[in-house]
Amino acid sequence: MSLIKLKNVSKIYRLGSQKIPALTDLSLVFDVGEFVVLAGPSGSGKTTALNLIGCLDRPTAGQVIIGDLDLQSASSRQLADFRLQHIGFIFQSYNLIPVLTAAENAEFTLMLQKVPKQIRRQRVSKLFAELGIDGLEGRRPADLSGGQQQRVAIARAMAAEPHVILADEPTANLDSHTAEELLELMRRLNREKGTTFIFSSHDDRVISQARRVIRLEDGHLAADITITA
Amino acid sequence: MLLTLAFRNLWRNRRRTLLTLSAMVVSAALLILALGVFSGMFKDMLASATEQYYGHLVIARPEYHLRRDLFAHLPADIADQLPLENEAEITGKSPRLRSFGLLSRPETSQPVELLGIIPRMEQQVTSLQHQLTAGHYPTEEEHNGALIGQGLARKMKVKPGDEMVFVTQAADGSIGNDLLIVSGIFATGDSRHDNNLVLAPLPWLQQVLVLPGRIHEVAMVVADPMTAAQIADRLTAALPENIEVLDWGDLLPEMREVIAAYDVSRMIVVTILYLATGLGILNTFFMSVMERTREFGILMAQGMRPWTIRGLVLLETLLLGGLALVIGLLCGAILTLYMQQIGIDLSGYITSVTYAGGTILPRLHAVFEAGNFLVPAGMLLLVSLFAGFLPANRAARLDPVVAVRDI
């Protein structure tokens, strides 16, 4: 079942009079439950593609269709609501709101969804246990290690049970051991809960863990390989 | 949770928040104090004019108001016949007969204004009894005891117990004259009264003027001077055609102007001072929003609506404004209370000044007036809201793509 469709998508950034084509005529289809990595050298358009898939940005040309929502005609409020209901984001670093505790950060989307406090607490403490960060609920981000912070970010992305979690180089700031653990965790969540993961990376060890690798070069699709076990 | 977030965001940069807060508190508190002192000054001015001489309301015939016509007199018990249904608001009534004449001693004579009064009743309206420098206030038993101004006493070279002769034209066309004995000497600081005014018993003056049982006016005081005009209008409407009630605003038109101008200038002063405070808040919150660009990007990526982001920043400014308001009002009230109870005596540096018919005393002292608190308070909230709006808009309009990139 197809979840996300990019149809001939182009994105051109403008810097003054200069036009920077970040993505050119990209067409992709993502299905429910996939575990996909966007690979490619720096500047190849990975972040741009994730932002488009995540409804954070609109394409210059072409269509991004998620479920039955066509992004072109949506207002920024509609986009915000759509992100809230369907999409989880994990960024490379500094993902968390520094004035909120780990648990409050993780509860944040649920709070925006007006989920009652009790249910929020329950869900988040369950997730913290699954992610191996139970006991850190009351800590501020500044008092957490990079790996712990990323786990809290995953908990936040997972808490609202979105259809897809987008992660832009989630392991780039972590040492290789922690990075591997985190990746393993995401794969497990993908297996057990069926959550779709799309993340970007240029680390070959990370890329080798994915079942589908989409390779971008200069904003073009260079390869789309699915590894069938 | 938005409230928690707003609170913690404020607390995050403690030094900056506290600096902005103290600027707001100080400006609000000093403003309240300054307004209190101004109000005190105006109250002094008004009180000096009304308590030394006029009263808040004066009942008389229109010709008497206009020309001090000797013959425009009223029965002495007029005040009791009037439909004074506002008995509660009127706290004092004093029937008076007035005469202009010469006060003589063998060596010198001076033109004076002589008020015939009933001591017990006059003391409800004016407060010369508290401004005596020698002798005592004339009593009902002294049939020709006089209270005279200090300047006048000096020119006449009299002291309590001395005799003087008052000469004037009586109502029957004869020359009225009779002996007065100085009972006391008063000093108000207002030279017009100190050099010119004499108070003597009403029956004595009625006899000199050959106007038995008659008076020229009834001076009255009310609990709140600001309601005097309304009461005057109400009373005039209920009185016979040939009797009129004037309030202190009619008797002292400049004073009314000065007080009306104060209400306007208060708004202007508050606006100017708060414009500066507003710029301070604006600066603080712009800085705070710029620093948090990435955080707003993350909040947006989580699905926080632009309006909620705007609300968050506005909430922060309003929290700060509200806090400043509470502390500022409190400090302002304490300062005002201090200046009300103790005040600052300036008599060593300046003398009293007579202006717009009233006397500005050489002292700083404050009074409580609701407007002096409500205007700064309301404006502070308004200014916080306005100063918050620009940064809030800025935050809400951030492009999430650019914002999350910002580290």
Ligand SMILES: Nc1ncnc2c1ncn2[C@@H]1O[C@H](COP(=O)(O)OP(=O)(O)OP(=O)(O)O)[C@@H](O)[C@H]1O
């Ligand atoms: N806001 C922007 N304004 C102008 N140009 C931009 C902007 N964002 C990205 N670009 C340009 O678009 C191209 C693609 O950028 P993008 O960030 O998508 O690449 P990336 O694959 O994520 O790179 P990296 O691995 O370094 O994160 C680059 O040439 C980049 O300079």
Ligand SMILES: [Mg+2]
């Ligand atoms: Mg990138």
